[in-house]
Amino acid sequence: MATPAYLSEPQIQSLSRLLQEILEGNLRLPLFQRDFVWSNNQRSDLLNSVRDGIPIGSALVWRTATRKLECFEAIGPHRLPDRSGMEGILHSYLLDGLQRLSTLLGSIYPRSPETRAVSTERSIGQELNWDLYYDLEERVFRFQEGDEAPASTWQPLWLTLDSIGLLRFQRELAKHPDAERLIAASDELVSAFRDYKIPVLAIVTEDLEQATRIFHRINSRGTPMGEFHMMQALTWREGFDLRERLTLAKVRLKERGWEPEPEEDLFLDVCKAALDLDVFEEAVEALSKRLQAEPRVIDEATDNVLHAVSFLQQECGILSAELLPTRYQLILLADAMRTWRAAGSPAEVKRHLIRWFWLTTYGSTFRAVNGSKLQRLLLHLRRLASGETTQVADEIGPYIPSLPERFHYRSARSKVLALHLARLGPRSVSGQPIEGPTALLARHGADAIIPLFRNHSESANRILVRPDEAQAMREMLQGKTLLRCSDEMLASHAISPEAANALYAQDIERFLALRGETLTALDNEFIKALFIEEVAYTPATPST
Template identity: 25%
Template sequence: MAKTKTAIAITDKKTAIRDPKPEVQRIEVLASRILDGDILLPKFQRAFVWDRTQILELLDSIMNNYPIGSVLLWLTTQRLRSEKNIAGLAIKDRALEYPVNYLLDGQQRLSSICGALFWDSQDKNSQWNVAYDLRKQQFFHANTLDDLPLHQVRINKLPDAAAFFKHVAGLDTLTSDDKLLLKERAEELFKRFKDYSIATVTLSDMPIGSVAPIFERINSTGTRLTMVDLMRAATWSEEFDLVDSIDEDILGALKDKGFGSIDRKSVLRNFSAASGRSFTADGIDDLRNCNISELKNAAQTTLDAYRRAVDFFATEMKVPNSNVIPYVNQVVVIAEFFRVCPNPTKSQRDEITRYFWKTSLTGYFSGWNTGQMAADKKMLEEFSEGIISALSTHEAMPTDEIWRVRQFRLNNAHAKLLALLLAEQGPRDLLTGQKVTLDQALAWENDKEYHHIFPKSFLKQRGVASQMANCVANFAMITSSSNKLISNSRPSEYFKKVRSELGADFSAVMASNLISDEAMVAAMQDDFDAFISARSVTLHAATRKLCGLD
C-alpha cells in the first residue's frame, strides 16, 4: 500500500476507528488466551528469536515484580493467516465468525511465558525446560526430564495449583534447617506468577492497511527486526507473504542445488531490482508501493534469475553451494545479470566468470555501499545491452602478499577463494596422489578437509607465530587420514617419503595443489618463509590468470 494511502487510513477523520482500549490482565490469562486461539500471531510476525538468557531474564523480572512492558492486540473478525503454534504448543482453532485478537507487539515475551508455563515436551534440552531454584532464588534451564531436587521446581507446575503445592508439601520431608524458608519462597513464586499483570492495549475496527504500518513502526525499536521482517509487514496481505515467498518459493527451489541457505536480505535485494527498483535500502523500502500482482511477478522473476545464476555457478564455476562463495553479494550481482540478460553470449559468460574471480581477489564486496550498488546495477544493464564489453570494479589489485596475511578461517573470503582456486586445478591428495573429492571438500561445513602443509605444531616448536602458521598459503586440501599420518612431521621428512612413493607423478601431484618446484625446494629444506613466499606467488599468478590479467 502506498505511503500516502497509509497516512489517509490512519488519520482520515471519516474512518470509523475506535480509540485503543487499555486494560490490565494477568500473564497466565494472556498465555491461556493464546493457547485457546483467542490471541493469534499473524504471519507477518517474525519467528521467535530470544535466546535462553533472555527467557530467564524475563522470568526473573516477573519474579522481582519489575515491569516488562505492555502488549498490543488487534481485535478483528478478519481471518488472516496465523501461526499454528507458539513455543512448540498447539493453538486451538476458533469458529470463523468469532473475532480474534492478533498480536502486534509482545510476541517474544508472551512466547516465553507460554513456553515456560505450559511446556509439555519430552525434549530435555528444550529452551522451555525451565525451573526455579528456591535456595539460590534464580531461574535456570534443567537438562533432564527426571524429577528435580525438592528445592528446585519446574515453572510448568505453576498453572496447576494442585501439582505445585504437592511439590511444596514435599519440602516438609527435608531435614535441612531452611525448609520453612523454602516453602515461603515457593509460595511467593506461585503468588507472583498468579498475580503478575501487564497492560494490554486493544485496537478495534481497523483495516489491515492501517495495522501493518503500526506493526512496522512499533517494531522498529528495541530488539531490532531485520529489513526483511519490516518489509514483510509493509507488504503483507492474505494473498502475499514476503518471507514465505523468499523461503519457500525461491530458496526452497534452490535447496537441492546447494543454494538454499542464501540469506533473505540478499534475495530481497534481487527482489527489489526485479520489481524495477534498486539494491539499496531505499529501493527495498519502496516495495510497499507495489500491488500484489507486482510483488508476485517480482518473486517469479527473482526465482528465474537465481536458477540461471545457480546453474552458471555449478556448471561453469565448479561451485557446488553458496557457502563457499567468498561474498554473498557476488550472488546478488550475478543473479541480477541473469535477470537482465537471461541468454548471454559466450563472451559475456566468460566476462562474468572473470568478474567473479576479480571481485573475490580484490575483496570488492567486503563493503558494498549504496553508491557501488547503483553503479553496479547500471553497469550490468549496459553490459547486457552490449554498450560495454567489460565489467570493472575500479578496485586496485592486491599483491601476492595477500596470501601471506589472510588467515584460513571458514568465514574468510580468501580461504574460500583458495578452495575454489584449488578446485579449478583438480587437486590430488598430498600423500596418496588420489583425486580429492571436491563435493566433500567444498561443502564448507567444517575445515576437516583443509590442513597445514607445514604442521602447526612443528612451526610452534620453531617459534613461528600461530597467525603466520594459519596463513592461507600454508593450506591445502588434505584428507583427515593423510593429515594424521603427517602429524607434526617435518615437511622435509614426509615430502621425501611421498616423492619416493609417487615417483614421476610427484611433480604433477604438487602442481595440482599449486606448489611450485621453487616452493618444494624450500619445503625440503624446512624453510617456512621461503615456502610461503614461493607458494603465494604461484597462488597469485593462478588467480590473476583466471581474472584475465595474465
C-alpha cells in the same frame, strides 16, 4: 507526514493480566511469527525462571492506528478471538516474546469449553503436549507422557490462575499424609506465577521503515525482528505466504548443494534490485505494496537466484555459498539472469558475465560498497547482460591486487587462492588425487585450507587437504618422508622442487618465498586470461 516513531515508557504488567490481554484479543499475535520452536526443556526452564522470580525479559508490542495484520487464531489449547480494532483505537501486536508468552498461556491459563482451540492452520503449537504439571513432592515441572495417569501430587499447571479448580485440587491434596508440606508447595507456586511481573515495551508508529529499523536494533532473548518478518506480516493473505514461498526456494537451493542456507533477506534484496530500490535501505512499505499487487515478483526473484546459482556452479566452479566471495555478487547476477533472459541475449554474453564475476572477486569490488555504488554496478551489469556493452571493467576498474600476503578465508581474494589450489588436483598423503577437491572446499570451508606451519599466517603457508588428514600431511611434508614424495605429489600442492629443497632443509622463510612465487604465477596466468577476454577456468562439476 508520517507519524514519528517513539518508544513509550515501559509498563510493568502482571503476568496474569498480560495473558488475559492475549486471550481477550486486545494483544494479538501476527502471523509472521509462524513457528513455535521451543523444546520441552526450554519450556521447563522458562517455568522454573518464573517460579524462582528470575527475569525472563520484556515483551515488545507495536501499537498502530492504521496497520491491520493477519493474526493467529489459537495458542496450544486456547482459541483466540478475532477482534477487528475500532476506528481510532490502536491495534496492539506482540512482536517479541512469542515463545515465552505462548508457553505461559498454553501452560498456566485456565481451560474452559468457551476457549478450547479448534483445528486451524493459524495455530501455535497445537501438535505439542500442553498437559504440564508441577510435582509437589520433587518440586519439578513434568509433562504427562502417553496414557499414564499423573500422580495425585502432580498439580495441573492450568489450575494456577483458576481459583475454584485449584481449591478442589487442594481439598483432595489435604487427604495426603504429607498434606501440609504439599499444600505449602502448591501455594508457593501459585503465588510465584500470580505475582510475577513483566515489563512491556511499546513502539508507537505508522512509519514502517522506521519501525523496522527499531526492531533490528532492539536486543532481546528472542529472535529479533527484521525486514523479512515485517514483510511477512504485511503481505500475508490466503493463498500467499511469503515464508512458505521462500522456504521452498531454499529447499531448491539445498537440492543443488548451495549451502549454508541463505537468509530470507537475500531474496528480498533481489526483488529490490529488480525494482530499482536501494538494497541497503529498509523498503517494507514500497516492497510490500509491490508484492501484494504482483506476487509473481518474489517468484521471479527466486527463479533468478536459482539461475544465478547454476551459473556460478557450472561456469565459475562456485559450488556452494561457502565459496561465494560476497552475497552482493549473487544479488547482481540474479538480476543479470533476469535481464539476459528478457533480452534474449546471445550465449556469448555468458563469457562476459564470467569475467565480471572474477574481476569483481579479484578487485574486492564489494569490500566497501554503498547504495549508490551498488546501483552503478547493477546498471553496468544489466548493459553487459543485455549485450549493450562488452566492456566488463567499465565500472569495476582495472586494478587487480597482488596475492594477499596474509590468508583470511572470508576475504574474496583468499577464496580465489583456495579455488586455485583446488584446480591443481591436490593429492592426499597416500599420493592419490583427492576426490572432488572443490566439493571438499565447499563442504569444509576454512577447515580444508590448513596452515602447514603453525604461527605463520602467510598465504603461501596454506595447503588444501582433507581435514582428517591435516596432521598426517604436516608430518609428511615437514619430516624425512618428504623425500619419498613424487614431483607430481608436490606440484599438486604448488610446491616446486626448489621449494621442496627449502622445506627439507627446514628453511621455512625460503620455502614460503618460493611457494609464494609459484602461487603468484598461477594467479597471474588466470588474471591474464581475464584481460584477454578468455577465461581459462575449468569449471568443477557439483557433487551429487
